[in-house]
Amino acid sequence: MRTNALTSALLCISAVALLLLAAPESVVRADAIELFKRANDAYSEAKRLEAAGERGEAIKKFQEAEALYNRILSEGTVNWAVLYNLGNAQYRLGKIGHAITNYRRAEMLAPRNPDIKANLKQARAEVQDKISIHQPHSFFRTLLFCYYSLNLNEATLLTLACYWLFAACIIGYIFLRARLLRNAGIALLLLLVYFGACTGVKIYKEVYVPRGTVVVEECPVRFGPGEEFDVRYKIHEGAEVVVLDERVGSEKRWLKVRPLVIIEESAGKETRAPAGWVRSEAVELF
Amino acid sequence: LTALLPYSAAIAQDEEVVFTASTDKPDNTMVLGDSLTLELKVSAGQEPPPPHLPQIDGVDVEVLPESRFVSSSISIINGKRTESKSYTVVYRYRLTPTALGKFTIPSATLVFGGKSYKTQPITVTVVKAIPQDHIILEVIPSKRMVFIDEQFRLTLKIYIDRPHCIRTYSLKLPWLRELQGFVSEDLQKFISSLRGGVKLIVENTEIPFETKTTKRNGKTYVVYSVGKMFFPTEIGVHKIPPCIFKCDYMTKYVDRYNIFGERIIKPIKSQTIIATSNDLSITVVPLPDEGKPPYFSGAVGQYKIEASISPSSVRVGDPVTLTARVYGYGNIASVGWPKLENEENLRTYEGNVETHSQREGARMVGSKKFSLIIEPQSTQVKEIPRLVFAYFDPKDVRYKTLTVGPFPIEVKPAEREPAVVIAPPNAPRTATGAVLLKRDILPIVTSPALLANQSDMLYRKPVVLWTLPLPLALIVICLLIRRRVERLRTDTAYARSRQAMSAARKRLAEARKLAASGSQKEFHAAVYRALTEFVADKLNVPPASVTAQSVREMLAYKGPDEQTVAELAACLETCEYGQFAAAEKPAQEIDETLRQASALIKKLGKSIR
Numbered sequence: 001m002r003t004n005a006l007t008s009a010l011l012c013i014s015a016v017a018l019l020l021l022a023a024p025e026s027v028v029r030a031d032a033i034e035l036f037k038r039a040n041d042a043y044s045e046a047k048r049l050e051a052a053g054e055r056g057e058a059i060k061k062f063q064e065a066e067a068l069y070n071r072i073l074s075e076g077t078v079n080w081a082v083l084y085n086l087g088n089a090q091y092r093l094g095k096i097g098h099a100i101t102n103y104r105r106a107e108m109l110a111p112r113n114p115d116i117k118a119n120l121k122q123a124r125a126e127v128q129d130k131i132s133i134h135q136p137h138s139f140f141r142t143l144l145f146c147y148y149s150l151n152l153n154e155a156t157l158l159t160l161a162c163y164w165l166f167a168a169c170i171i172g173y174i175f176l177r178a179r180l181l182r183n184a185g186i187a188l189l190l191l192l193v194y195f196g197a198c199t200g201v202k203i204y205k206e207v208y209v210p211r212g213t214v215v216v217e218e219c220p221v222r223f224g225p226g227e228e229f230d231v232r233y234k235i236h237e238g239a240e241v242v243v244l245d246e247r248v249g250s251e252k253r254w255l256k257v258r259p260l261v262i263i264e265e266s267a268g269k270e271t272r273a274p275a276g277w278v279r280s281e282a283v284e285l286f
Numbered sequence: 287l288t289a290l291l292p293y294s295a296a297i298a299q300d301e302e303v304v305f306t307a308s309t310d311k312p313d314n315t316m317v318l319g320d321s322l323t324l325e326l327k328v329s330a331g332q333e334p335p336p337p338h339l340p341q342i343d344g345v346d347v348e349v350l351p352e353s354r355f356v357s358s359s360i361s362i363i364n365g366k367r368t369e370s371k372s373y374t375v376v377y378r379y380r381l382t383p384t385a386l387g388k389f390t391i392p393s394a395t396l397v398f399g400g401k402s403y404k405t406q407p408i409t410v411t412v413v414k415a416i417p418q419d420h421i422i423l424e425v426i427p428s429k430r431m432v433f434i435d436e437q438f439r440l441t442l443k444i445y446i447d448r449p450h451c452i453r454t455y456s457l458k459l460p461w462l463r464e465l466q467g468f469v470s471e472d473l474q475k476f477i478s479s480l481r482g483g484v485k486l487i488v489e490n491t492e493i494p495f496e497t498k499t500t501k502r503n504g505k506t507y508v509v510y511s512v513g514k515m516f517f518p519t520e521i522g523v524h525k526i527p528p529c530i531f532k533c534d535y536m537t538k539y540v541d542r543y544n545i546f547g548e549r550i551i552k553p554i555k556s557q558t559i560i561a562t563s564n565d566l567s568i569t570v571v572p573l574p575d576e577g578k579p580p581y582f583s584g585a586v587g588q589y590k591i592e593a594s595i596s597p598s599s600v601r602v603g604d605p606v607t608l609t610a611r612v613y614g615y616g617n618i619a620s621v622g623w624p625k626l627e628n629e630e631n632l633r634t635y636e637g638n639v640e641t642h643s644q645r646e647g648a649r650m651v652g653s654k655k656f657s658l659i660i661e662p663q664s665t666q667v668k669e670i671p672r673l674v675f676a677y678f679d680p681k682d683v684r685y686k687t688l689t690v691g692p693f694p695i696e697v698k699p700a701e702r703e704p705a706v707v708i709a710p711p712n713a714p715r716t717a718t719g720a721v722l723l724k725r726d727i728l729p730i731v732t733s734p735a736l737l738a739n740q741s742d743m744l745y746r747k748p749v750v751l752w753t754l755p756l757p758l759a760l761i762v763i764c765l766l767i768r769r770r771v772e773r774l775r776t777d778t779a780y781a782r783s784r785q786a787m788s789a790a791r792k793r794l795a796e797a798r799k800l801a802a803s804g805s806q807k808e809f810h811a812a813v814y815r816a817l818t819e820f821v822a823d824k825l826n827v828p829p830a831s832v833t834a835q836s837v838r839e840m841l842a843y844k845g846p847d848e849q850t851v852a853e854l855a856a857c858l859e860t861c862e863y864g865q866f867a868a869a870e871k872p873a874q875e876i877d878e879t880l881r882q883a884s885a886l887i888k889k890l891g892k893s894i895r
Binding site for chain 1: 483725726727728729730731732733734736737738739740741742743744745750754757758760761764765768
């Protein structure tokens with residue numbers, strides 16, 4: 001009786017765990033792969049033409065690559081490699097704001113990829129504004145690896161795995177009363193709290209706190225949502241912003257943003273840019 | 287002290303000194319495994335010295351703290367004041383016999399004031415424990431007759447029917463550390479090699495025991511087992527001392543779970559149980575002389591050998607290391623050096639020996655690595671001869687000889703080697719630094735294999751959200767199942783009450799068959815049994831106590847209304863008459879009785895509280 005109940009419970013848990021683990025990343029359609037290859041070929045050809053000094057032809061090819069990468073995304077295939085390549089094509093075309101947006105999107109899906117980090121750093125280095133993005137110490141990045149080094153699906157999966165394993169240990173302990181299971185259950189509960197907290201914060205920050213990048217050459221930040229309000233300061237292409245509010249005016253949509261840049265408040269005195277209103281067309285959200 | 291009344295006393299008394307010996311056992315009879323307290327009481331006018339208790343064969347003696355009492359008395363007679371002091375010292379010893387039978391506590395001696403005082407010897411009878419089947423100890427040897435140095439295993443199995451009933455225990459395992467006439471595996475290695483799930487304290491050491499559940503004589507026991515390997519060193523018949531398990535066993539207790547699912551056991555009645563293991567002897571026989579090979583050096587077991595030389599090309603007089611490894615099952619410590627078949631033109635030196643042994647399942651395995659240094663003395667040496675190793679295989683009961691080699695070798699004439707020139711430590715070094723020439727982005731990713739679609743967010747999937755409460759629900763269900771199972775196991779009244787209805791249905795089905803076959807007397811007996819046993823199960827009373835006469839009294843205030851009880855009594859009476867009536871009843875009456883019994887069981891099942 002005891003063994004049967006335990007076996008049933010554990011089988012149930014295994015089945016659900018397998019169901020959850022099955023295909024968190026769905027299969028890509030064959031036409032997306034074909035488009036990806038074509039886009040890559042166009043990019044490579046553009047790079048070759050650029051090296052040969054044929055800048056005009058190269059730009060056409062980069063634009064072709066950009067269009068093809070965008071087509072893959074619009075057809076429903078979202079993947080870090082596509083976003084990264086798209087960012088590269090936009091960087092080559094001088095669209096730093098769009099490039100940073102796509103690198104940031106790629107980074108959210110593949111946070112441990114060093115190439116994305118390198119290119120994002122390179123793109124940010126070309127932003128006219130002084131960026132004020134806080135990077136935590138490597139110790140905290142290691143400690144909170146679930147937040148900093150895992151994407152949302154990986155963090156969710158780990159949390160769910162801890163949750164189910166915790167349940168399995170508790171059920172095992174109920175029937176077997178083994179100290180090992182009790183200790184494993186306590187350890188898994190602690191891990192569950194850790195992963196759960198990290199995943200919760202990650203979901204909140206990535207889904208419920210919209211961020212974006214300025215994609216126009218110069219973007220005036222106003223005191224209020226409308227042209228009638230004075231310009232408080234100006235930020236430039238590639239500057240990243242946190243969106244705080246949204247207002248639809250008579251003609252245009254306005255966003256209240258807090259730019260992640262440093263501005264000069266008075267002579268020699270620098271401060272973090274205060275919140276202000278910008279036209280929504282000037283910002284591309286991640 | 288007052289609790290330890292002297293049941294047996296032998297007194298050596300002088301005018302001033304009283305020296306007595308007594309035990310705390312009635313009739314000086316005790317159970318094997320139990321301990322006896324011996325008290326040597328000295329009363330004197332002055333502080334007495336400690337007595338001497340001779341050694342007692344077959345008995346472990348532990349000295350306990352002594353008690354001292356000093357009393358003063360003052361008397362005034364005709365104005366004359368007299369003060370006197372009296373000293374009483376009680377020396378106590380805990381005696382634990384290790385074998386059944388009789389043993390004698392010899393006279394203890396006290397030398398005091400130039401005189402010698404002695405107690406009378408006390409004879410103590412050690413008997414087997416009272417038979418019980420709650421705890422059974424069994425020591426099982428892997429073989430009862432073994433060759434000298436052949437490995438064998440002693441396994442202790444402790445069968446306990448209800449481990450949770452044991453409050454305190456002590457386990458004596460005489461062969462845990464050593465056994466006279468045998469070499470055993472190292473205690474620490476032995477303990478670390480055990481993979482048991484439950485740790486029992488054996489003589490202040492935690493030993494992991496394997497556990498499993500088994501049936502013995504129709505009763506379910508939890509079996510705790512541990513086994514240890516031995517290698518006999520002395521020929522003859524060796525008696526293995528018994529293992530003793532003494533515990534405080536709850537015979538009556540309250541067993542329940544609190545709201546957190548923690549089990550709470552409160553003892554009501556308990557008894558001391560002493561269980562001893564079976565008598566056991568191991569016969570150790572010598573190795574046969576017949577067929578003993580000349581290279582035999584005492585190894586017993588099953589072995590293999592492998593060997594290699596290094597280097598294989600040397601100059602005359604240079605050393606070659608022959609590394610031989612003997613490995614297999616047996617007492618690896620007793621394995622001696624393998625020998626070269628001949629040592630012509632060779633000079634040999636025995637080098638390092640590395641021994642490693644461990645338990646592998648129920649056997650000891652080990653390996654011994656020998657390094658033999660060989661110096662060829664001539665260029666005529668073309669090979670290192672074969673290495674020979676002989677051992678006795680107790681499984682096949684014969685000696686076996688293993689060889690390995692020969693090992694080809696090239697021996698060159700001796701020559702001086704040129705000196706090695708080492709570069710001076712301050713030789714100049716050059717270093718060049720890399721300079722970053724251009725900053726740019728890294729290239730695109732081209733592998734389509736990386737192109738998985740990552741648009742689906744796992745935390746938004748309905749299957750994830752819907753299954754989130756499932757583990758918690760499973761935990762609650764399992765808790766409830768566990769509580770129910772435990773209650774059914776421990777609460778007899780509850781278990782009987784729960785199973786009463788299904789048992790009654792089975793009995794009524796039997797009765798129906800009997801009615802169909804025309805056995806009316808048996809039919810009435812079956813219906814009667816179904817009704818009485820149902821009521822007995824529901825009320826947790828013996829079935830024999832439920833009768834047509836007693837049922838009214840028994841069911842009063844238990845829930846059923848008077849009419850139901852009256853119907854039950856009437857039905858029982860009908861069944862009683864039916865069992866002994868000579869005349870056959872019509873089929874309708876039989877059917878009516880069956881229907882009535884069935885309806886009564888249903889009613890009673892709902893109404894009895």
